[in-house]
Amino acid sequence: MIVIDKLTKKFPHKDKKGQKTEKTAVDALSLHVRPGEVFGLLGPNGAGKTTTIRMLTMQLKPTAGKIAYGGRDIFSSGEAQRVKSLIGVVPQHVNFDQDLTVGENMELHARLHHMEKRERQQRIAELLNYVELTEVINDNVRRLSGGMKRRLLIARALIHKPKILFMDEPTVALDPQVRRRIWDLVRGLAREGVTVFLTTHYIEEAENLCQRVAILNKGKLTALDTPENFKERLGKFTVEWDGSEGREYRFFGEKQEAAAFAGSQEAAGGILIRPTNLEDVFIELTGHKGGL
Numbered sequence: 001m002i003v004i005d006k007l008t009k010k011f012p013h014k015d016k017k018g019q020k021t022e023k024t025a026v027d028a029l030s031l032h033v034r035p036g037e038v039f040g041l042l043g044p045n046g047a048g049k050t051t052t053i054r055m056l057t058m059q060l061k062p063t064a065g066k067i068a069y070g071g072r073d074i075f076s077s078g079e080a081q082r083v084k085s086l087i088g089v090v091p092q093h094v095n096f097d098q099d100l101t102v103g104e105n106m107e108l109h110a111r112l113h114h115m116e117k118r119e120r121q122q123r124i125a126e127l128l129n130y131v132e133l134t135e136v137i138n139d140n141v142r143r144l145s146g147g148m149k150r151r152l153l154i155a156r157a158l159i160h161k162p163k164i165l166f167m168d169e170p171t172v173a174l175d176p177q178v179r180r181r182i183w184d185l186v187r188g189l190a191r192e193g194v195t196v197f198l199t200t201h202y203i204e205e206a207e208n209l210c211q212r213v214a215i216l217n218k219g220k221l222t223a224l225d226t227p228e229n230f231k232e233r234l235g236k237f238t239v240e241w242d243g244s245e246g247r248e249y250r251f252f253g254e255k256q257e258a259a260a261f262a263g264s265q266e267a268a269g270g271i272l273i274r275p276t277n278l279e280d281v282f283i284e285l286t287g288h289k290g291g292l
């Protein structure tokens with residue numbers, strides 16, 4: 001179980017006049033993630049997602065608050081090694097050793113985890129097979145496509161069989177086909193009992209992949225629920241039409257209510273009744289359009 005309690009990060013900041021002040025990137029965030037869950041942290045740019053992941057992966061110390069895995073505070077003394085073996089990290093930006101091959105990059109990471117030679121070789125072969133990169137084991141990492149690099153990042157993060165996998169924007173800038181392949185990999189991991197904590201600003205990703213989603217806005221937890229419950233709470237049916245300032249939206253619990261409302265708006269252009277999606281929820285809660 002991941003327990004996050006009033007987690008806060010403030011950075012030194014200079015205001016417009018050049019005066020020293022502080023910027024709160026993460027503001028008293030509290031939530032739990034269950035073992036084996038795929039949990040999504042969704043939010044617009046600058047919401048504090050990366051800062052949260054960096055604290056969860058011990059790359060950054062919180063200003064206040066607590067993080068515990070299996071009931072133990074990750075920042076208490078003597079915990080670093082336990083946490084390192086418990087977690088795997090897929091960073092937002094590719095950070096391979098550019099002069100090495102795919103296999104050598106994996107090998108380097110396995111050595112960092114003090115794995116023995118035979119175990120290393122076996123695990124590297126198994127993982128490259130899992131992410132379908134066996135054929136490029138001897139290629140320099142520079143030669144990989146964006147999607148292949150992402151899959152290699154995932155394989156590398158799994159080298160020591162972590163119980164919790166953190167993924168920061170795992171499919172950013174990938175085409176939809178590659179994105180779906182990565183989603184399949186994540187689902188497979190969850191089936192094997194790995195807890196996956198991911199950040200994304202792709203609504204579709206959260207909706208398709210995550211059992212529960214937390215919406216972060218300006219560092220604060222705005223809402224937390226399953227994608228289904230979010231949609232149900234807003235109203236499962238959406239009526240949208242061309243208003244005076246762009247598209248307008250109304251949400252309804254029952255299809256008949258939506259149809260009756262749409263009927264009463266006959267004069268409006270482009271009227272449409274459709275199922276509510278997580279993007280509608282996101283816009284209602286944050287005022288931002290997602291996926292940008």
Ligand SMILES: Nc1ncnc2c1ncn2[C@@H]1O[C@H](COP(=O)(O)OP(=O)(O)OP(=O)(O)O)[C@@H](O)[C@H]1O
Nearest residue numbers: 011012025043044045046047048049050051052201
């Ligand atoms: N090292 C830092 N020093 C100062 N401010 C920072 C630092 N890192 C992040 N911030 C600020 O904290 C806020 C949250 O940033 P963060 O990168 O966590 O957001 P994000 O939700 O991951 O955004 P994106 O989707 O753009 O990656 C932003 O206002 C950012 O400018």
